[in-house]
Amino acid sequence: MAKVGFQAVWLIFCVVFSDVAASIGTAQEPVCTSRFDYDHKMLQKMLMLEIEQNTIKQAIGELKEFLAKQTETGKEMQNAFGKMTSKLQRIETLSSFDGSGSTYVRWGRISCPWNGTEQVYKGFAAGSNHNKGAASSYLCLPEDPTWGVYDDTAQDSGTIWGAEYEFLYRNEYTFFGKSLKERDVPCSVCRTKRASVLMIPGRNVCYGGWTMEYKGYLMAGHDTHHATDFVCVDQEPEALIGGGSNENGKLFYFTEGRCGSLRCPPYVHGRELTCSVCTK
The missing domain is CATH 4.10.280 (MYOD Basic-Helix-Loop-Helix Domain, subunit B)
Known part of the structure; x- marks a missing residue:
């Protein structure tokens, strides 16, 4: 079984x-x-x-x-297509200029925006030494200077210095995702076919009817140094190659609000001011 x-x-x-x-x-x-x-x-x-x-x-x-x-x-292929499209836009922009327009400086960048602008030149931010007075304005010096008659010995004269970022006591990575401490500042002079240029302090958005050229942070010299202009530094600033040593010269500091005679609100004590460069 x-x-x-x-x-x-x-x-x-x-x-x-x-x-x-x-x-x-x-x-x-x-x-x-x-x-x-x-x-x-x-x-x-x-x-x-x-x-x-x-x-x-x-x-x-x-x-x-x-x-x-x-x-x-x-x-x-997408990258190549993007480059060709950008090149075509730039050619169309240049061919559309009729001789009118306006210029502005894009502080902190070596290029101009791709929104109907052409680059006149790029160069180095510069100005008088922060501790020695003289001129207050920031300048964008071209990379290719030409000379007249000159004498290379140091004499009594106005002087011009390069410029550095001075973002002391701040986490630069929070603002820019990188460190720019003591780095030298580039600049770019841009021309747009739009006739009016306006730098708006305290806003990183243009008002209606205006075209955004770039936005960033309002900057100037330190309030214990000699007076400077206020300028708008791009929100994604670049640095010149090399030049990381602390040579000072013309300096870029954030600009903060100080309540009192300044209305708070809408402004905030100690808060960094934004800015935008707009055209129309």
């Missing part, structure tokens, strides 16, 4: 396995004639499944690699 029972169970198992094998797509159901025959066929099936599994894994890996290459190629 035990032998008969074992054979019956064995036959049932073979039938069930045959059904399972058929359900996973085997082309031919196994025929079980003995335990050895069953083990042999099971090993064959397992080997075939492992081979098929490895083949699929390899195909998936190759597909992923192909898609990654396609994505990278797509990014390169």
Whole structure:
């Protein structure tokens, strides 16, 4: 009876396995004639499944690699398209000028905005030494000076110095995502076909009907130094290559509100003022 029972169970198992094998797509159901025959066929099936599994894994890996290459190629094409579009916009802007317009300085950047402007020149922010008076204004000196008659010996004269960012006691990474301490300041002179230019202190949004040229932070010399102009430094300032040593000269500091004669609100004591340069 035990032998008969074992054979019956064995036959049932073979039938069930045959059904399972058929359900996973085997082309031919196994025929079980003995335990050895069953083990042999099971090993064959397992080997075939492992081979098929490895083949699929390899195909998936190759597909992923192909898609990654396609994505990278797509990014390169997008970058190239963006550059060509920007170049076309610049050409169209230049061809649209009719001789009218206005100019402004973009402090802290070496380029002009892509909004209907052309770059007249780029250069270095400069001015009189912060401790020695003379002229109060900031200047944007070109990179390619030309000379008249000159005498290179130092004499009694007005002097001009380079400019540095002085963002003392602040987390520069909070404002700019990088450190600019003691770095030299670039600038760019830009021309727009729009006739009017207005620097708005205390706002980084232009009023209705005006075009934004750039926005940033209102800056000037320190209130214990000689007087300077207020200028608008771009909210994403750059620095000149090299020139990281503390040479001072003309300095750029944040400008904060001081309540009293200044109305608070809307202004806030100790808060850095924003600015925007707008055209119309």
